[in-house]
Amino acid sequence: MNSDNSSGHISQRFDDELDAVKSQLTEMGGIVEKQVSDAIASLLDADALLAEKVVKKDKSINTLEVSIDEDCALILARRQPAARDLRLVLSIIKTTTDLERIGDEADKMATQAINLAEEGKAPHGYVEIRHIGQHVSKMLSQALDCFVRQDVELALRVAQEDKAVDLEYGTALRAMMTYMIEDPRSITRVMSIMWSLRALERIGDHARNIAEHVIYLVKGDDVRHLGLKKMAEKVHET
Amino acid sequence: MPSGKITSVTEQTNQLQTAPSTGETKLANRANDYSQTVGNIRVDSPKMSMSNVDVFYGDKQAIFDVSLDIAKNEVIAMIGPSGCGKSTFLRCLNRMNDTIDICRVSGKILLEHEDIYDAKLDVVPLRARVGIVFQKPNPFPKSIYDNVAYGPRIHGLATSKVELDEIVETSLKRAGLWNEAKDRLDQPGTGLSGGQQQRLCIARTIAVSPEVILMDEPCSALDPIATARIEELIDELRSNYTIAIVTHSMQQAARVSNRTAYFHLGYLVEVGKTNDIFTNPNHKLTEDYITGRFG
Numbered sequence: 001m002n003s004d005n006s007s008g009h010i011s012q013r014f015d016d017e018l019d020a021v022k023s024q025l026t027e028m029g030g031i032v033e034k035q036v037s038d039a040i041a042s043l044l045d046a047d048a049l050l051a052e053k054v055v056k057k058d059k060s061i062n063t064l065e066v067s068i069d070e071d072c073a074l075i076l077a078r079r080q081p082a083a084r085d086l087r088l089v090l091s092i093i094k095t096t097t098d099l100e101r102i103g104d105e106a107d108k109m110a111t112q113a114i115n116l117a118e119e120g121k122a123p124h125g126y127v128e129i130r131h132i133g134q135h136v137s138k139m140l141s142q143a144l145d146c147f148v149r150q151d152v153e154l155a156l157r158v159a160q161e162d163k164a165v166d167l168e169y170g171t172a173l174r175a176m177m178t179y180m181i182e183d184p185r186s187i188t189r190v191m192s193i194m195w196s197l198r199a200l201e202r203i204g205d206h207a208r209n210i211a212e213h214v215i216y217l218v219k220g221d222d223v224r225h226l227g228l229k230k231m232a233e234k235v236h237e238t
Numbered sequence: 239m240p241s242g243k244i245t246s247v248t249e250q251t252n253q254l255q256t257a258p259s260t261g262e263t264k265l266a267n268r269a270n271d272y273s274q275t276v277g278n279i280r281v282d283s284p285k286m287s288m289s290n291v292d293v294f295y296g297d298k299q300a301i302f303d304v305s306l307d308i309a310k311n312e313v314i315a316m317i318g319p320s321g322c323g324k325s326t327f328l329r330c331l332n333r334m335n336d337t338i339d340i341c342r343v344s345g346k347i348l349l350e351h352e353d354i355y356d357a358k359l360d361v362v363p364l365r366a367r368v369g370i371v372f373q374k375p376n377p378f379p380k381s382i383y384d385n386v387a388y389g390p391r392i393h394g395l396a397t398s399k400v401e402l403d404e405i406v407e408t409s410l411k412r413a414g415l416w417n418e419a420k421d422r423l424d425q426p427g428t429g430l431s432g433g434q435q436q437r438l439c440i441a442r443t444i445a446v447s448p449e450v451i452l453m454d455e456p457c458s459a460l461d462p463i464a465t466a467r468i469e470e471l472i473d474e475l476r477s478n479y480t481i482a483i484v485t486h487s488m489q490q491a492a493r494v495s496n497r498t499a500y501f502h503l504g505y506l507v508e509v510g511k512t513n514d515i516f517t518n519p520n521h522k523l524t525e526d527y528i529t530g531r532f533g
Contacts, residue, residue, distance in 0.1 A: 008526075008531045009529070009530050009531050010530050010531065011530060014530065079530075080489055081529065082488065082492070082516045082517075082528040082529050083516060083517060083518065083519050083524075083525045083528055083529050084525060084529060085529045085530075086516075086517060087517065087518070220517065220518030221518075
């Protein structure tokens, strides 16, 4: 039996409780990932129906967040987990918060997609949405993978990618401002694109947070606010 | 090792339950190697300092080459599964093991640079300097007052009745029992509740102004409220005394101690700051024990 996952406790029910909450988290991750890709698609295709589906679905993410947190609270109260188990429960609680926020960002993008579908497509900005969207989706899926596999190397890569996304976001913003100056009639629509870009950038931040929770879970080191270089050192420390 | 992109939720769930970690080798490799203590066994100004302590009961060795410092005014908790030697080790610290005929202790145990196993050393004053509180409250079949006054009397710590009264009062106050006992000092100590009896035993221990207090599972016979009071008391006592506590309750160790020492099959496996031991221990066996897995 590998002690690196949640099993192996003298109390089999404790194993089951931890497994159950991990499964719920994975389920939530799956839904959130789908929400983000649907939100991006609804923007790119001006698909208001898909966007409305995304807005509706956000409720189920909120419900899962509450349910996971409740289960974690019960585990803390009943089992008083220590060491790795404690870090697992803490990082699950924190990850649900990030996933829920990602859900909110997807919801915001879908709302912008609905606006754009009503007002007509924006003249510019779809290349940026597609590009940053792909980048961020990959980060999110890697962040979820590294949680499942407890892979700190992958977690480190996710954190590094976030920096690249921030740069791309800055560039895209400048391009959007140029478009607005060139054609003030498009300001409302370009603003919708800008809000969507902003949402994508935030999703990247949350994916990075999740990666940091994984490093904390596996290595026991809190790497938040450390900077990439120090983070890499902690990851490679034995 | 799972590889490739995980696509579906079910697949993720399955992987989650079987996935090995990629970053956990430092713990896993050490599972069978515990002869070398992990962590810093020495401190700057030790109150007690143990080096290479072995303990035998007849032919059977119970403690293997344990070295450890106990710092002044710290609370150090000793934890480990039953039979790991934590109580045996604690009892070496005031030569309580002398009372067991077949028990033999070797190595060095210093109390303020003084070897407590020195043949010339008188064990009675030693036990006044290093007091002990046991698992089951064991008040003398005497009055509450006499229970506390017993030690100061035999050690001649009080010259007058007034002085003795004062020692009894301070000790009971420090043990948090004064308010409950002050009106019944002449009544038998055995008439108190379990938790009160344990606090009486602590009062009896501190009446002779010890430097170190050893506690051998002091709360395991008490209910949660009485336990909380004893823990509160340990917290207050730490400013004046050095405390070594053996406990079966890991939560208790986590709550009351500054440092924690983990024993396994007679070896000191790991010692470190309690905060680190309970969130991020370095030895696999420590982690298995405190997370409730098999060792």
